[in-house]
Amino acid sequence: MSTSLSNTIPLRPDLHIDHYQLSELCDRWQIVELALFGSVLRDDFHPDSDIDLLVQFADTAKITFFDLDTIEKQLSPLFSNRPIDLVTRNAIENSHNPIRRQNILSHTHIIYSQ
Numbered sequence: 001m002s003t004s005l006s007n008t009i010p011l012r013p014d015l016h017i018d019h020y021q022l023s024e025l026c027d028r029w030q031i032v033e034l035a036l037f038g039s040v041l042r043d044d045f046h047p048d049s050d051i052d053l054l055v056q057f058a059d060t061a062k063i064t065f066f067d068l069d070t071i072e073k074q075l076s077p078l079f080s081n082r083p084i085d086l087v088t089r090n091a092i093e094n095s096h097n098p099i100r101r102q103n104i105l106s107h108t109h110i111i112y113s114q
Contacts, residue, residue: 011036011111012045017078025078026112029071030061033089035108050083051075054092054108063088 011017026034038052039045053075057063072084087104095101 011040011109015040015080017111021078022112025071025074026114029063029067030058031112032056032058032114033110034112035110037104037108038085041107041109050085051079052085052087054089054104055086056089 022034025031033054033056035054036052037054039049040051055071068086068088072086075084075086076082092101092104
């Protein structure tokens with residue numbers, strides 16, 4: 001399927017994602033919110049940088065570590081085949097590192113929300 005420009009989400013001048021494909025993937029995996037964080041939102045983002053994503057699943061979703069790996073692999077083509085680092089919101093909210101928790105949760109950009 002070709003991607004129309006009106007169906008893309010411009011994340012950066014050099015990175016766009018297909019909103020339809022992203023929504024389809026999020027619906028399939030019961031993702032209720034997906035947000036960017038990390039270098040993709042800063043000036044230190046480079047051509048070889050990975051994409052850090054904060055994910056929140058529906059309360060009814062039964063997601064395993066294997067599923068997280070599969071989701072990362074399915075997301076990568078949507079982000080120009082960059083490596084994906086998928087982190088659950090629950091893991092960050094329960095982190096024992098308050099500086100990391102605050103830094104991530106206060107510097108996100110939501111790209112999908114139900």
